[in-house]
Amino acid sequence: MPSTRPLAAVCLALFAAGAAGAQVPAASTLAGQWRFETAVGASTSNGVTTDEMGQGIFTITRSGKGLAGTISWLDERGHVTSARQVEGRLTGAGAVFTHGGKRVTSGRNGRDIVADVTIRWTLQAQGDRLVGQRLVETDEDEPKPVTGVRVAARDLRPLAALLPAPAAAPSNEPAGEAGRGPSTPEERARVLRIAQEAQQRPREAMQRDGAWLKAWVEAIPDLSIDYGSTAYTWLKGAAHPEARDALRFQYTASAMAFQIRHPESAQQQAAIDDAAMDGVLHAYATLLRRQAAPASPALDRALAARDKGQLAAFLAGLSGRDPLPASFSGMDASGAADPAVRRMLALGQSEPRAMEWLDILSNRFGGRMTGSDAYTHAAAWTRSQLRQWGIEAELEEAGQVALGFNRGPWTARMVAPVEQLLRIATPAYTAGTRGVQHGLAVIGPATLDEAQARAAQFRDKWVLIGGLSSGSGRDGEYRHQPRAIMRALEQAGALGTIQAGEEPLSSGAAAPTSWDALPNLPDIKLAESQYADIRRRVAASEAVTLEFDIRNWFYPGPVAYHNVMARIPGAEKPEEIVLLGAHLDSFDGAAGAADNGANVATMLEAMRLLAAAGIKPRRTIMLAAFAAEENGLTGSSAFARQHAVRLPGVVMMLNRDGRPGAISGMTIPSAWNSVFARVEQDLRGVHPAFAFEAGIDDTPRERAAGRTGSDDIVFAAHGIPTPRFSVLTDFDYGQVHHTVADTYDKVLPFRSAQQYSAMAIAAIAWEVANAPEAIARAGYYRSAAP
Secondary structure, eight states, X not given: XXXXXXXXXXXXXXXXXXXXXXXXXXXXXXXXXXXXXXXXXXXXXXXXXXXXEEEEEEXXXXXXXXXXXXXEEBOTTSOBOOOEEEEEEEOSSSEEEEEEEEEEEEOTTSOEEEEEXXXXXXXXXXXXXXXXXXXXXXXXXXXXXXXXXXXXXXXXXXXXXXXXXXXXXXOOSOTXXXXXXXXXXXXXXXXXXXXXXXXXXXXXXXXXXXXXXHXXXXXXXXXXXXXXXXXXXXXXXXXXXXXXXXXHHHHHHHXXXXXXXXXXXXXXXXXXXXXXXXXXHHHHHHHHHTTOSOOOHHHHHHHHHHHTTOHHHHHHHTTOOSSOOGGGOOOOOXXXXXXXXXXXXXXXHHSOOXXXXXXXXXXXXXXXXXXXXXXXXXXXXXXXXXXXXXXXXXXXXXXXXXEEEEEEEEEEEEEESSOEEOOEEOOBTOOOOXXXXXXXXXXXXSSHHHHXXXXXXXXXXXXXXXXXXXXSOTTSOSBOOOXXXXXXXXXXXXXXXXXXXXXXXXXXXXXXXXXXXXXXXXXXXXXXXXXXXXXXXXXXXXXXXXXXXXXEEEEEEEEEEXXXXXXXXXXXXXXXXXXXXXEXXXXXXXXXXXIIXXXXXXXXXXXXXXXXXXXXXXXXXXXXXXXXXXXXXXXXXXXXXXXXXXXXXXXXXXXXXXXXXXXXXXXXXXXXXXXXXXXXXXXXXXXXXXXXXXXXXXXXXXXXXXSOSOTHHHHHTTTOOOOOEEEEOOOOGGGTTTBXXXXXXXXXXXXXXXXXXXXXXXXXXXXXXXXXXXXXXXXSBSSOOO
């Protein structure tokens, strides 16, 4: 929502002016209709919290000696929602309106978590401007600015007429086919015919019916296709470029034909993939018989699996999980023309070590919170390991944190009325307990007034607070900034607070700003089902005794943290750089295995393979293991500042931060096609299931901005191309990301995929660094590089 000044600045300035000199009775100045805006929620990424704004209409009228009002919010399309009646009372310069409401938060699994709250609006009118605050009175007391404008008195039409015309609902129909209905019997019959004919004459059928089939699939509302399925993603890399389009066409035709024949199975993706790939393999066999396309080792294995009745098992193996089905037996040598590449990939096949590096990062060092001993030691080990391989490596200071934090072990249990182990987590930088501490559980206050009135009840108690934890501090903050209710509980002598959380429990951070502002009140996140049981017992006047032992330690700062920098110098164009990156830090509620140890491990393994092959690339290959990505991309931002003179020479930045699995491709501009064609050739056949495909897209990209995302955002902002890897995997990242479940054992089933990814990174880094062609930035971004 556009504004020439930040809402908070406008609101606070006008609010201060109003408080200093309001001359007109509030009832007179506030009466009328107001179009307002205020924060209704917030989202956080990489430690940066952004308010989510909402708009509405607040109608205020005089009511006896006070005020009455109605609040109507605007929905996403600008429509006025039903009005809520509110009552107001006059204050010195304005009015306060209160009403009940529901606080809705989204859980990790997509369901809504609802809590009853009281909402208080404190408003003033300054001419035709509305200013004030909106406060949701929960354990997360923090008022949000309200600002608005008066709807002109001469234009008091119905509320809907005062608003911009709502946007038209999006249509699912293609242009020129408004009102398009379900597929017709004639169309379905044509698709069945296409699917069958394409198996016998793949290219001819595609040329004749390809455009029609594509438009039909996009237009019909009753059938669909998932081009993000694992099987289709694998096919894009497995097929030889000369056969790729025809086999993709066959996949589409066969997938749609299966749904037409078996509507009862239209939602079963595994069955659709099985039928679609069966059609693809028939078409592939036809192309081989007619010598119309080169053979593909990966498709040959799929064909052999189908002939043995094992196609379903083969497709299940494309998840990237080990052990691979028996049909994946055997691995071929690389078809690379360069002997150095063949040596490098052969070593990756015969001596895979990517999981060894992850074992060290996640099981020896564990969660690597920036500013912790675990991070400091992991960075030193990473440098040492790179040097052992003969690679230049250094630590570069990227910043400092105000104080250090080390997490220790924790235990939790209910002692009475029944004994039960409790499943808990705490954010980094929360206070530990003073040894083993027992106490009764008590339901916490909803407002500051209640906290002060019940202060004696909280002494030596574990306080159950509301809301559902997001993993950060109890007030939803990534900095330790206790609000009024929490300060009141601490002053009352509470042992700590307990908040419900979805499992697996999230574990973020809420760091204090100095040694003098250390937290004293443990911030405990408890499994939602156990929290609900305890709260139910307490509400029924049952005495519930809890015991916690949380060993967290602080040490005075400042504590420096470092990026790990490594380089294989270029022989001909050392000023041109292929930059590999992955963040070494993690949250520390678990081992930081998937986020981001697994990706650091593949980058390290790629560097080992490059060094062991004795390569001498034309351009320099650099690796940056960044610190403090989870703190707002501060490690990569420091790199960009410290290496500003080198940034114009960085031809490409390849970052890994996401799901473990097998790298299957990336999207590139056509100017790079010859380089990545060599990558495809290098990797063809080196793994029985996985392959690599570079997709072409010459549409200029938007340059990234801001501090949310991953470290590649920093380099994109400087105009450096940052193509992202496609990954073949069924790893459930949402169930481990920033949770207590992010452990080594979750990645272990993907060990073959991880090793293949390391080999793919090494091949890409070599081919780009050694390319005789220029690696041009021109046209990659919509705007010119700085």
